[in-house]
Amino acid sequence: MKIGTLRIAAAALLGALALALLVAYALIASFLYLEPSLPTVDAMAAGSLPVPLRIYTGSGQLIAQIGEKRRVLVAYEDIPVLVREAFVAAEDQRFFTHHGFDYSGVLRAALVDLTSGDFSQGASTITMQAARNMFLNFDKTIRRKLQEIFLTYRMEHEFTKEQILSTYLNVIFLGQRSYGVAAAAETYFGKPLEQLSVAEAATLAGIPQAPSRFNPITNPRAAQSRRRYVLQQMQKLNDIDAATAQRAKSRPPTSPRWRGRTWSAALAMMRSMRATGSTRPSMGACRPPPIARCASA
Numbered sequence: 332m333k334i335g336t337l338r339i340a341a342a343a344l345l346g347a348l349a350l351a352l353l354v355a356y357a358l359i360a361s362f363l364y365l366e367p368s369l370p371t372v373d374a375m376a377a378g379s380l381p382v383p384l385r386i387y388t389g390s391g392q393l394i395a396q397i398g399e400k401r402r403v404l405v406a407y408e409d410i411p412v413l414v415r416e417a418f419v420a421a422e423d424q425r426f427f428t429h430h431g432f433d434y435s436g437v438l439r440a441a442l443v444d445l446t447s448g449d450f451s452q453g454a455s456t457i458t459m460q461a462a463r464n465m466f467l468n469f470d471k472t473i474r475r476k477l478q479e480i481f482l483t484y485r486m487e488h489e490f491t492k493e494q495i496l497s498t499y500l501n502v503i504f505l506g507q508r509s510y511g512v513a514a515a516a517e518t519y520f521g522k523p524l525e526q527l528s529v530a531e532a533a534t535l536a537g538i539p540q541a542p543s544r545f546n547p548i549t550n551p552r553a554a555q556s557r558r559r560y561v562l563q564q565m566q567k568l569n570d571i572d573a574a575t576a577q578r579a580k581s582r583p584p585t586s587p588r589w590r591g592r593t594w595s596a597a598l599a600m601m602r603s604m605r606a607t608g609s610t611r612p613s614m615g616a617c618r619p620p621p622i623a624r625c626a627s628a
Contacts, residue, residue, distance in 0.1 A: 347401075347518035370466050372489045403513035411525055412511055413570075416494060417536035420564040423457040426496070431458045431487035432480075438480070459483045461499040490608040505535060519547055529571060530579035533561040554586060 377493070386392035419426050425433050433456050462482035467475055479579035486495055515535050516524050527535075538545050547554035559580050566576040 360606065369478060369485070372485065375466065375486070375489070400510050401508050401514040401518060402501070402510045403517065404501055405513045405524065407493050408513065409524070410497070410500055410533070411527065412523060413529065414527060414532045414535070415500070415559060416570040417497075417565060418500065418512075418539075419457070420462070420570060421533075421536040421561045422539060424564065424568065426457045427492055429456065431456060431483040456483070457499050458486055458495050461495055461502065462486055464504070465498055468594050469622040487564040503539050504542055504560070505538045506546045507548065526583075528579070529562070529565075529575055530558065532560045532567065533579060537561045547608040 343486075347477075367546055385570065386521070401615050423433065425435070452542050457479040460477055463469070463479050467478055469475075501513075503512075505508055506511070507515075507518045509515040509518040512535060513524050515538070516522060516527055516531070519535070520527065534547055534554055534557075538547075539558070539561065544550060545554045547559045562576045565571045566573060
């Protein structure tokens with residue numbers, strides 16, 4: 332009896348070892364095959380992002396942004412701590428301790444999805460999202476997923492957590508054609524990052540999981556519900572106290588400060604430029620954002 336049990340255990344152990352070797356071989360072979368398609372470390376470090384043409388009046392007032400994507404690039408030190416904490420609390424609470432892959436987060440998301448039945452929980456870390464948004468596409472293929480895994484590993488070993496978080500906060504899509512937290516702050520609240528309240532920061536942090544579903548303009552009730560969750564997580568992590576969380580939860584759904592005249596002015600300016608054959612705007616200049624030169628999106 333004992334000999335039979337030992338044989339079964341030995342066979343199981345050998346099977347597990349063979350499976351582990353097979354998985355390792357598959358990953359190595361996949362990396363060698365995909366490596367030429369991955370950006371190098373130098374290319375990743377030098378990566379640039381398109382920003383819209385920003386038109387100012389002579390007095391310095393922004394009157395138009397021309398481009399497919401709204402984006403305002405900001406350096407890590409210019410992103411308020413409150414905003415960083417809100418996104419980490421909402422998207423990846425172990426960001427500063429894991430190495431790109433949060434295995435416990437994957438198990439937690441799977442458990443929540445199975446028990447709730449809505450499969451809305453995400454398991455991607457901030458590093459994985461940064462790699463996907465900055466260097467890859469959103470194709471749901473095994474090839475793209477493997478590329479994401481290899482890029483995540485490379486980013487975690489070549490860049491600091493601060494650099495990765497800065498990249499993420501500048502590239503993440505937050506609805507309304509807004510990419511990055513600074514553009515989203517202007518789009519939804521008509522104010523710069525440093526003026527965001529706790530409630531506003533939590534609202535933005537709740538959007539990435541489902542930008543259409545948690546858009547505070549088109550679905551304020553869902554956005555408010557998601558904001559409540561983010562505030563709870565921030566309180567759990569001691570980013571804010573209970574009183575601050577309660578005050579923020581009681582705030583009504585935010586209302587956007589649309590600037591319809593901005594886009595009307597932009598269209599009028601473009602028609603004027605076409606009519607005169609001019610290649611430069613006549614009512615202001617394109618000002619470079621803090622960490623990138625101005626370019627057409």
